[in-house]
Amino acid sequence: MRPLAQTLTVCLALSLSLAAPSLFDGPKTADHHGMEKHHDAKIDRCQGVEFDAIVPDEHGVTFFFKGDYMWTGFHGDAALLNRTYKELSHTDAAFRMHHPDSADHDHIFFFLGDKVFSYYQHKLEEGYPKNIAEVFPGIPNHLDAAVECPKGECAADSVLFFKDSKVYQFDTRNKEVKLRQWSHLPNCTAAMRWLEHYYCFHGHNFIRFHPVTGAVVGNYPKDARNYFMRCPKFGHGSNDTERERCSHVHLDAITSDDLGKAYAFRGNFYLRLSDRQADGWHAFPISSTWKEIEGDVDAAFSFDGKLYIIKGEQLFVYKSGTDYALIEGYPKPLKDELGIEGPIDAAFVCGDYEVVHVIKGQKMYDIDLSATPRTVQKDALLPFPRVDAGMCGPDGVKVFVGAHYFRYKSPMLLSHSRIRPHPHRISLELLGCDH
């Protein structure tokens, strides 16, 4: 990434009326003196910043870096970088290590010149900074960008390093380096992984690329201010419903379907949490996708290629696909279909198990979906007086309670655990907010 040029210093002195992003594209220079005078004049990222690095921390909060400033999450003001990472003045590139059976797992690595810094919980690890050549042999100094690529998304746990027009894929286990010829990519100044998608930032724009093939599919570049930060007058961020994303934190329902699309429902709106078509986040009226549904929903779950939505005493069943089509005959009374009275609070199915777990008040009811008629087979008391939403995935069950969610390995552990697990912030870990 390009360290701040003197031109930027001048802009900062003029303060907050930063104009064209091209002003940031000065000659590469490591010369930072002159900055000290201007620290009260913060950078406004809505003016169009070319970021040095973008990286999530161990809690999933996304940090943006530019010069000696950083931002936490998708909105909010710049703060001095060395307030959080005190040994760093600025950074060329950063990534969060994904290497589950290594002591480095979830550490954030920052690159500056020929040095690499490893941080965990904002503390510099002993022995760092080290030379890049020592820790990442084969990777050049003065990097532009870096992003982790876990196994499953790349063939092995790896890191993609960017310098000029070159991309180096570094295998974190065997330290093998492969050079990628992705000359169709712009020279990335920052790279990030967000909801399993890979983004290369250049100027105030970004493109999405495939981490294995480098392919760019779709209409890129796009302006980062429309997707990855909340800026007045920019894109979806200017809508009130979107602005509420971080302040009204509870969810009504949440589910992911068999195609890997995840949805969170709140009020009249839904958010796509991961979708091949979507970058960043967006809220849409529920009725734009499920047109028979008016207003908020109580619960949603996916089973056998269908999406089930529960509202009051009614059950709607949709065939999942690129569009959702209501199956003929629906909605039907919940009592007839699942053998339970509404209203309910949450419902989820785990993997291929033909059981829907329905949460109502403090109880969880298990209903066998393969039986006719369907009836409650089992119930259990939950450790929460009330749950808003629930979902189940490869990483277990998540129950959503107010602003938090709690993770359990299985529905059984949810009903039997005496110890409440560590709470996760919904806004922060799922919705990209900074609080």
Ligand SMILES: *[C@@H]1O[C@H](CO)[C@@H](O)[C@H](O)[C@H]1NC(C)=O
């Ligand atoms: C933090 O960075 C600012 C600006 O680069 C500098 O003026 C200040 O001395 C630094 N603080 C510490 C504790 O290094």
Ligand SMILES: *[C@@H]1O[C@H](CO)[C@@H](O)[C@H](O)[C@H]1NC(C)=O
């Ligand atoms: C990328 O960097 C290389 C080397 O500095 C330069 O020759 C090339 O023009 C740059 N490409 C773009 C699209 O800026």
Ligand SMILES: *[C@@H]1O[C@H](CO)[C@@H](O)[C@H](O)[C@H]1NC(C)=O
């Ligand atoms: C905000 O979003 C809602 C739903 O998409 C839409 O009905 C409304 O017109 C939008 N408002 C603005 C100002 O764009």
